[in-house]
Amino acid sequence: MTLLFWAESTREELREALPESLVVLPIGATEQHGPHLATGTDAAIVKTICRFAVVRAADSARLVLAPALRFGVSDHHLPFGGTLSLSPETAIGVLTDLARSIAECGGRRLVIVNGHGGNRGVAQVAAAKIASACDMTVSVIHYWELIADGGGTPIPGHAGEFETAMLFALRPEFVRRRRPRTLPDESDVDGVEVHEAAAWRRIDGYTDDPTRATHERGMEWLDECLGALAERLIALANRP
Template identity: 30%
Template structure:
């Protein structure tokens, strides 16, 4: 099996990957509350898992490396629950600029920032332009669960929702599939909240900042009681396959 994880390779091996024009996936996530039943590392764990699964598919066709996961992001909306780290936008900008700069200095040319946290979406949409301009490199961004047709593919595996929300049927299923020891089974009976909508929670048409506690007292958007490991395996595979197909085809740089 071809190694894809940056921090499991030697510097010499990484230099060769750069010579071979490998893609670098930089997973960006968050450490934050995920209801009464999930550990705070959900986005970090799932973002890393999604990128690793993607890279293993892509590696059959072209070189690819997965950088270590950035475990903190923009999560002020979760702070009221406790257990949450959050950065300011200016700090986040500087952090991503320095990390991408290090990857470029290591000789790589193609960087895709792969996000797994809803609170990072708006910032990354803006920073895509700034990072490319400041670093003089074609740095791209995406969110792991938002590729075209993903919603339909996820909906086939989910009972009460069409896509990924927060500490929900989808996230809990993926955690059961890959990080079951971070799921508190004895608290699953409490793991539900308003269904809400993906659009309203991330990018409302009339925008006012709100704490997540105003949206859901439990910290959950959706109903995690419907989760299963089998659903989680399918969801993780769908996310990886959709992203891998784009990268193998040469997108977004082609």
């Protein structure tokens, strides 16, 4: 089997590999993550887990890892500062244009690996557009959904225990001084997804207590995520 890193390969190498390969496209975000995590958290996590996962899967699949997109749909974080956001329409256009480029180069299978909750809707819309317009097989994976059980921790949350622990495992220099916190009571409606700008202000832009995060827990979640992602890449790459 083969593994290519798009930005490190020549046009000839890509032309030969793409028709039989699964292209892996990570997309993250650059946005505020509270007072204690770097703004590049989402991009760093998804970029790194994709690189580790394709290496793990390379013996059993033909894969091409595309450069990670570092920007996503983050308008809801703009009021806090530190955020670089794309509009939903622009994000869908970027994903569609990149997929069109991949198809022009000979690619026929694409998986978008998403590292930011705000990208969920645009990734699904873009995948549907790409499949129709480019005659490609397109899959979407939200990496945090590969974690079977958070043990009571909100996953992915936003700049809380989960993401802080993942950074301890991957990029500890991204973590600053953390402070314990008590969240206001929020009344959720079961089975309903509510979008409300005021809710983000009430929690100061991050969801749960980052002081609960540990390096050990981050390593456990990282290993689980890598194994599950590698398995899915192998399965997608070897579909008829």
